[in-house]
Amino acid sequence: MTKRKKRSLVFVSAVLIAGGLFAFLTNRWFVNPQVTEILEPADAIVVFPGGAREDVRFDRALELMDQGLAPVLFIATDRDQRPLEAAICDGSDYAFETACRLSDPRSTFGNARATAAEASAQGWDSVILVTADDHITRSHMLLGRCFDGRIQTAVSVNENRRRLGRTIYEWAAMGKALFADRC
Numbered sequence: 207m208t209k210r211k212k213r214s215l216v217f218v219s220a221v222l223i224a225g226g227l228f229a230f231l232t233n234r235w236f237v238n239p240q241v242t243e244i245l246e247p248a249d250a251i252v253v254f255p256g257g258a259r260e261d262v263r264f265d266r267a268l269e270l271m272d273q274g275l276a277p278v279l280f281i282a283t284d285r286d287q288r289p290l291e292a293a294i295c296d297g298s299d300y301a302f303e304t305a306c307r308l309s310d311p312r313s314t315f316g317n318a319r320a321t322a323a324e325a326s327a328q329g330w331d332s333v334i335l336v337t338a339d340d341h342i343t344r345s346h347m348l349l350g351r352c353f354d355g356r357i358q359t360a361v362s363v364n365e366n367r368r369r370l371g372r373t374i375y376e377w378a379a380m381g382k383a384l385f386a387d388r389c
């Protein structure tokens with residue numbers, strides 16, 4: 207075999223391995239992430255808001271609250287609240303406790319920091335994190351860096367209709383989360 211053929215074979219092999227790893231991680235992190243199969247009671251249900259369908263996240267959190275999985279619903283929020291988020295933060299319409307804290311910065315990392323600060327202030331040891339399927343891996347990773355307690359995950363929505371755009375966004379955001387975001 208000539209040197210040129212060997213180099214070509216090495217290059218093709220490297221491309222196939224990199225492509226396979228990319229496909230595996232895309233599926234594992236953004237398409238079919240690990241979630242908690244059977245949710246157990248926790249100190250709080252936590253919502254990381256955002257995205258075009260964020261009300262679905264709140265609806266899922268309210269559903270979990272109705273199941274009695276936690277005594278408090280917490281939102282790491284910002285000043286630009288949609289009506290459902292504002293109503294939850296106001297708390298007067300609900301038979302359970304609600305709490306909100308501004309995220310700084312306004313990002314998933316900011317949400318993780320705000321949640322960890324609230325958990326520390328309230329003495330929480332466990333939370334159920336609610337977010338979209340393509341967002342759950344990064345959210346869990348960042349929250350785990352800031353919060354030492356147990357984190358269970360609950361998917362609010364499968365984002366299949368916008369999968370390509372969301373996957374591209376999440377890959378970029380995961381790069382930042384892996385190398386830059388630290389509590």
